[in-house]
Amino acid sequence: MFCYQCEQAAKGGCTKIGVCGKSDSTATLQDLLLHLTKGLSQVASAARKQGIEDVEVNRFTAKAIFSTLTNVNFDDDRFVKLINECVAKRDALKAKVSGVEFDGPATMVPAGDLAGMVAQGKEVGIENDPEPNEDLKSLKHTLAYGIKGVAAYADHAAILGKEDNELYAKMQDLLAATLSTDLTLEQCVEAALECGRINIRAMELLDDANTSTYGHPEPTEVKLGPTAGKAILVSGHDLKDLETLLKQTEGKGINIYTHGEMLPCHGYPELKKYPHLAGHYGTAWQNQQKEFAQFPGAILMTTNCIQKPTNYMDAIFTTGLVGWPGAVHVGNEDFTPVIEKALSMDGFAADEDKGSVMTGFARNAVMSVAGTVIDAVKAGNIKHFFLVGGCDGAKPGRNYYTEFVEQTPADTVVLTLACGKFRFFDKQLGDIGGIPRLLDVGQCNDAYSAVQIALALADAFDCEVNDLPLSLVLSWYEQKAVAILLSLLALGIKNIKLGPTLPAFITPNVLNFLVENYNIAPISTPEADLKEILG
Known part of the structure; x- marks a missing residue:
């Protein structure tokens, strides 16, 4: 191979x-x-x-x-x-x-x-x-x-x-x-x-x-600690699978938890209305082997995120296009095997307070306060926006994104999306005049929202996106990130910082083309990149 x-x-x-x-x-x-x-x-x-x-x-x-x-x-x-x-x-x-x-x-x-x-x-x-x-x-x-x-x-x-x-x-x-x-x-x-x-x-x-x-996402506080009772964990990206499972578990005494990229689902009105959507468990996809081994319930994998199951093989189920040899595959939107497994397991013995995070800052939510944001920029209270998002992964070097966000000045706003946010999603960055400094736009699937926010801001300030006080600091792992990067290039967006490493399939000549035409650059250190960006 x-x-x-x-x-x-x-x-x-x-x-x-x-x-x-x-x-x-x-x-x-x-x-x-x-x-x-x-x-x-x-x-x-x-x-x-x-x-x-x-x-x-x-x-x-x-x-x-x-x-x-x-x-x-x-x-x-x-x-x-x-x-x-x-x-x-x-x-x-x-x-x-x-x-x-x-x-x-x-x-x-x-x-x-x-x-x-x-x-x-x-x-x-x-x-x-x-x-x-x-x-x-x-x-x-x-x-x-x-x-x-x-x-x-x-x-x-x-x-x-x-x-x-x-x-x-x-x-x-x-x-x-x-x-x-x-x-x-x-x-x-x-x-x-x-x-x-x-x-x-x-x-x-x-x-x-x-x-x-499911309605436009709304800013929503999401509980991170478990709730006592039987449990099912849903990972991946598929909103319909989550909705179907929520419907099929109503009244059965099972709490449903999101994992990884499913976190933003808590912001959708037609999903968060279910009282047994209990909260979020764990962090990014690459930590699942440790986190899933400690989860006392059934696990449902949707779309792309699965790693080799370890000692929880009998508790993990796949659906849709996801597959792992030996894992039970559930089709036809009938999650009965997942539900029966959850009922047979211990579940969480007690409630546990691990704090909470906010999600649901998609384009409608952000643009509903656009006037406040624009006024804050004009008044000098918001000096810069950073879009720090993309894929997470296990390879060394990704702590850069945690450190970068931690070091962003107090008069700047960080928008984030995709599983890269789990490097800093629980950081308390405060707010600027009531506007949270950390705004979770959603899944990688919600990159469209981020683009629309940038275009709307450019329109409000009567300038091009490249002229906004906005910098893109992106991490990539898989092929959806490649598609999004190509979309940004197609929109003419320049000055993107990309990491933690550049794609192996990009030759030096192709890289030179990207540098010369779009000023793409690899990340260096948080300190150096912030100094370059902010001047």
């Missing part, structure tokens, strides 16, 4: 086992599925030119690509099923297309067993990429990883009934473009920026899906 799609890739690329925990076979099956989905995209693009639109193919494209994102699915058997389903859908659609000669992954026949598929996956993996130009290869891989992030957001939105066939079409066109052998450097750059643009559309759809279903 060779994989370098995440920030923690060992020494520039994992070659024996993924730092995420995926095996050689899982990694190569993911490579094969990605390759075949590019072929499916070729066929879908050709069919669309003949007026043929297959919604099921569109949805499957997003699901298949999302399945290959870091920390989603580690189950080889499920990848075999996805590979076979991909080819079945491809061939059924191809039969409707006339006058087109396909080749490559659009005609590839998968092997009949797992071992054969693994061998095929090695043939089409990164190490055997036929692109001879390292910079073009870098940009094509960046594009592929960005599309994985887009696919995740598109799938989340589709679950709540919000879809856009034009978005799917552009995803498929860009996936097919990664196979092209005659793209110029300029065309590859434009394709990456187009990925950023369609990701904005995907995040817009998801924002609409979440807010039209």
